[in-house]
Amino acid sequence: MTPAIEIRGLRAGYGDRIAIDDVDLSIARGSLTAIFGPNGGGKSTLLKCIAGLMTPRAGTISVLGEPVGVAAKRIAYVPQAEQVDWSFPITVEEVVAMGRTPLIGPLRRPSAADRAAVRAALERVDMLDAAERQIGALSGGQRRRVFLARAIASDPEIYLLDEPVTGVDPTTQEKIMNVLDDEAKRGRTVIATTHDLACAAQRFHDVVALAGRVIVHGAAQLVLDREVLEKTYGGHLVPLSGGGVMLLDDPHHSHGSHEGHE
Amino acid sequence: MNPIDLLLSPLGYDFFVRALLASALVGISCAVVGSFVVLKGMSFIGDAVSHAAFPGVVIAYLLGVPIIIGGSIAAIGTALGIGALTRRSGLRSDAVIGVLFAGMFALGVALFSAIPNFVGDLLGFLFGDVLGISVGDLAALSLLATLLIAIVALLWKELLYATFDPLGAGAAGLPVRRLDDLLLVLIAVTIVVSLQAVGIVLVVAMITTPAATAQLLVRRFDRMIGVAAVIGVTSGVIGLYASYLLDVASGASIVLVETLLFVAVLAITRLRVRSASA
Known part of the structure; x- marks a missing residue:
């Protein structure tokens, strides 16, 4: 291989x-x-x-x-924490859902399977309870876990x-x-x-x-x-x-x- | 005159009703693109693009073609030029913007000053004249607002990803550069179509101020756009009445209402933060 x-x-x-x-x-x-x-x-x-x-x-x-x-769709890249704008008005769940975006493709909406993948990824990193929170309200460690969940959700x-x-x-x-x-x-x-x-x-x-x-x-x-x-x-x-x-x-x-x- | 009459009497004039509709459409369109502009830190680009539209407007005026077409060509060209020059020249984007902004505006002033008897129209170009808006202008504004909302809705998840985390989006294979260019084109067209209402100098406030105010109030991007639109439309209506009743320039009056709202929201949210941490 x-x-x-x-x-x-x-x-x-x-x-x-x-x-x-x-x-x-x-x-x-x-x-x-x-x-x-x-x-x-x-x-x-x-x-x-x-x-x-x-x-x-x-x-x-x-x-x-x-x-x-x-x-590209088979890799997931997580940038350094300093390169992210943490004041951006976006929730934890929305960030993780981005992992599905390239897989869903343009002009299409997330399916039930996409939403399930997002929740499963949040669960993997113990962040499901924080799904509705704004990312700026999280601690440094929680922020890293959310970005890891985004990577997991894209199944790379x-x-x-x-x-x-x-x-x-x-x-x-x-x-x-x-x-x-x-x-x-x-x-x-x-x-x-x-x-x-x-x-x-x-x-x-x-x-x-x-x-x-x-x-x-x-x-x-x-x-x-x-x-x-x-x-x-x-x-x-x-x-x-x-x-x-x-x-x-x-x-x-x-x-x-x-x-x-x- | 009682307060009801005060509100109703201007509605008897067609030009005032057209102005109200135009301000609302400008408020909505500017809120949509403005939310991206604020979050991407591109306010200065908005200012540059509006000034860069000026020579296009003047040339279109001289040639007798619709000024929206001339203005759009100049604005889109400058917006994409800023992107391309920043990528290739190795200069910081604010330097590139500063150079193009001033250069294009100077070209517009030079062309304008060569037209005999230009003084009368100059204020209209620079500060807008929403009370003089025509039915054709209104149709163009409605078309723009509809197209803008449709494009942003269709490409929502891609635009959101590329705006929030261009590195992650690029690595995952999204066409981040093309999405950036699309946003620049949308910003440029929105600015040009809004020029008639608020003018070159003040249009950046229509883009930036409601979106910045909204960001202070909400925690989600989609709601930020909605709140910015409500602020834009409300400010348009209040500003127009103030302009009519106090006999001041309409564009300035609308922008002043937006600015006052921003200051009020900033003060309230700061106070809330302070009392929460006390």
Whole structure:
């Protein structure tokens, strides 16, 4: 079977800044993969290229064996929380219903099956009780769960999640990771960017270390490998007196000039 | 004169009844596109497009064709030009808008000033003259309002998704750029058709103010459009009467009523928030 994602020689960036270069990556179907690396390392850029939201400068990407865009209905992309206007007058249920929109098609109304899928997705993330609330009234963790429900409602083969567990409480993180784990077990491919190395090591199967290029791609335990961390984070790694290292990395402060994209 | 007579007497004039109908249609149309404009943060585009319509209006006037056609071509061209230039030039959209806005308006002023004896009509173009609206203008307004509501209703879920989360919608395969362009065209046409009533300078208020007021009041997008329409129509009626009774410019009077409503709603909702958190 073709891999879920196959990337060859990818180069992409904003303006005159190249965020990622020379990226080769093959992600198997049914894998649960975390992409980690420093701010400005190109995590979001890579995700956006796979989602067809950015045009690469060079290289090829195939998604489910097709060029980017052909299989758009079979992928679900969840943007970073900062990129959403939380004051938008819209309810939780309406947001989740958006997941059905591409499947329903233009000029048609949602069917009973669509509405059932929306409710089932809300139930999966424990947000059915909040269906009628405005999204701005939710906590950060609830907002993440609503967007995950939208992705679930679209019944995708590939989940692309930008920072799904950043800034959420441990209980929510547990719930989100349980759902993603279940989806991977069903053969769905899950790719998420993250700053949380502990979560990457414990809850994901595979990891990709990205710092402008792919440093390593392998089993999740690699995030705890000192050599991998040094190559990935460079100067953000501080040696401790006991012999270990500490990572100084703040998910909300980009060192590059494109914080909004990274 | 007793209050009933005060309300009924202007209805004896055909021009006043036409003006009332026109204000209501403009109020509804502007509420529909205005709700998208406010939520997408495009108010400045609305202002630019209305000013950019000016040279088209003048050229149509010179050629003797309906000014709606000339104005629409200039407005749609500028609206789509702003989108295309922003994507390609690498400049921020507000800079592109500022340049095109002023440049097109200057072209209109230059053309206008070349027409002999232009002063009399200038105020009509700039500030609108809803009391001078014709039956033909009313027909055009009704057609626009009907088309606008039909298009938005048919593409509702796609427009909602692309407006709320363009990244998610684009990744799921929705034609986000074409939906954006469609919205720009709808905004441009609404502005041009509304120019007759409120004029180039004030039309942005008809688009922005009722929708912004509605956003303070409701938690759902569809209701926001409905509330904005009610505010637009109500302000149109109150503003027209005020204009008639106090003998002030109709466009300004309508916009002032909308602005007062906005301030009142803002004050009430702020007070409510403060008392809820106290």
